[in-house]
Amino acid sequence: MNINTAYQWAKEEYAALGVDTDKALFQLVKIPISLNCWQGDDVGGFEHPNSKLEGGGIQVTGSYPGKARNILELQQDIEKTLSLIPGTYRLNLHANYADLKGKKIDRDALLPEHFKTWLDWAQSKNINLDFNSTFFSHPKANDLTLCSKDKGIRDFWIEHAKRCREIGAYFGEKQKNPCIHNIWIADGMKDIPADRLIYRSILSDSLDEILKKKISSLYLKDSVESKVFGIGTESYVAGSHEFYLGYAISRNILLTLDLGHYHPTENVADKLSAIMLTIDEILLHISRPVRWDSDHVVIFNDDLRVTGEEIIKSKKTEKIHIGLDFFDGSINRIGAWTLGCRSTQKALLAALLQPQHTLTIYEDEKNFFGRLFLFEQMKTFPFFGFVWQKYCEEAGVPQDYEIIKYVKEYEKLVTNKRG
Numbered sequence: 001m002n003i004n005t006a007y008q009w010a011k012e013e014y015a016a017l018g019v020d021t022d023k024a025l026f027q028l029v030k031i032p033i034s035l036n037c038w039q040g041d042d043v044g045g046f047e048h049p050n051s052k053l054e055g056g057g058i059q060v061t062g063s064y065p066g067k068a069r070n071i072l073e074l075q076q077d078i079e080k081t082l083s084l085i086p087g088t089y090r091l092n093l094h095a096n097y098a099d100l101k102g103k104k105i106d107r108d109a110l111l112p113e114h115f116k117t118w119l120d121w122a123q124s125k126n127i128n129l130d131f132n133s134t135f136f137s138h139p140k141a142n143d144l145t146l147c148s149k150d151k152g153i154r155d156f157w158i159e160h161a162k163r164c165r166e167i168g169a170y171f172g173e174k175q176k177n178p179c180i181h182n183i184w185i186a187d188g189m190k191d192i193p194a195d196r197l198i199y200r201s202i203l204s205d206s207l208d209e210i211l212k213k214k215i216s217s218l219y220l221k222d223s224v225e226s227k228v229f230g231i232g233t234e235s236y237v238a239g240s241h242e243f244y245l246g247y248a249i250s251r252n253i254l255l256t257l258d259l260g261h262y263h264p265t266e267n268v269a270d271k272l273s274a275i276m277l278t279i280d281e282i283l284l285h286i287s288r289p290v291r292w293d294s295d296h297v298v299i300f301n302d303d304l305r306v307t308g309e310e311i312i313k314s315k316k317t318e319k320i321h322i323g324l325d326f327f328d329g330s331i332n333r334i335g336a337w338t339l340g341c342r343s344t345q346k347a348l349l350a351a352l353l354q355p356q357h358t359l360t361i362y363e364d365e366k367n368f369f370g371r372l373f374l375f376e377q378m379k380t381f382p383f384f385g386f387v388w389q390k391y392c393e394e395a396g397v398p399q400d401y402e403i404i405k406y407v408k409e410y411e412k413l414v415t416n417k418r419g
């Protein structure tokens with residue numbers, strides 16, 4: 001069936017449920033998703049010729065051929081991905097993706113000029129940038145970083161983060177749109193610490209020092225990301241949820257919620273409405289934990305759907321920033337990016353198409369069966385796909401059924417030729 005005919009039909013069927021599909025599409029295109037640069041090269045970065053993810057309590061598995069080996073290749077892969085996804089995108093960079101031009105420049109000496117290549121490229125593509133300090137894959141990150149009792153180590157990382165804030169502010173000023181700067185550290189202990197408080201109080205002081213310089217929120221917004229545990233930090237993580245929740249509220253900064261950073265039975269989507277009453281802005285790291293913080297590529301599953309619903313229902317889409325955080329080295333990386341981005345968009349679209357008005361009426365009438373049934377009914381509502389197709393068509397990007405072909409074609413022509 002012709003996409004426009006199908007869409008007209010879908011529009012009528014949704015209208016019967018009190019849902020305006022045109023409005024949903026109009027809203028969806030305005031919600032930016034920040035693409036994680038690190039999906040393209042398994043979090044390796046380009047500081048050294050063969051940089052790879054090391055330590056930091058996170059891990060990438062798989063060695064699918066053709067990963068980006070330098071900035072140009074990564075940009076090429078991002079451009080390809082962008083041609084396969086509808087919607088509005090940002091790019092989330094990590095400090096270890098600096099363009100050092102072969103020079104040895106340590107993390108405590110990074111400058112905005114080391115990211116000019118990225119900014120110029122991003123501006124030419126009309127993409128706004130976000131940023132992350134990088135506290136892993138470094139000889140000084142084998143143990144604690146911002147929590148270290150060793151002043152030399154601590155100061156090194158404080159200086160790194162200060163410089164990253166300057167780089168983020170430089171992006172924000174040039175792109176005339178605030179850059180979100182995220183801080184995540186792996187600091188913790190494999191086994192029971194003698195003292196839990198000491199490291200948290202050092203962390204608090206280190207962060208205060210990093211954030212001492214006031215930078216306009218027109219340019220930069222700082223965010224802190226917690227984690228329940230990491231590899232090698234099973235017994236204690238200094239930057240826990242409670243630590244950062246309190247810290248972010250008291251310092252009036254953003255809080256990052258990563259979908260993989262909580263106990264598997266915790267519902268991250270449910271945390272949003274609880275947190276947004278005391279924290280003005282939130283950064284989400286959209287990820288898919290499979291039994292642990294495995295950073296699998298996100299799919300259109302219940303976790304993602306509910307997260308989308310909570311973002312939309314909050315009516316604060318400008319305050320809840322969406323960043324992707326997955327990296328799977330075992331499958332085609334451009335395909336993985338495309339899949340994760342498209343699924344995230346689908347979750348937002350499904351949320352925008354939810355018959356919220358009727359759900360609320362059922363709830364107020366205490367018709368809880370009706371509420372549950374309607375949720376269930378929408379899962380197989382056959383018209384969702386037509387609206388999604390219309391969205392892709394309007395964005396001028398391929399339909400779902402064409403994606404595999406395009407990804408495979410790029411693999412053959414480009415990534416398979418990489419050494």
Ligand code: RNT
Binds near residue numbers: 038058225227258293
């Ligand atoms: C790690 C955190 C963090 C990283 C990125 C690369 O567990 O989720 O956000 O994934 O900074």
Ligand code: ZN
Binds near residue numbers: 184225258285325
């Ligand atoms: Zn994360």
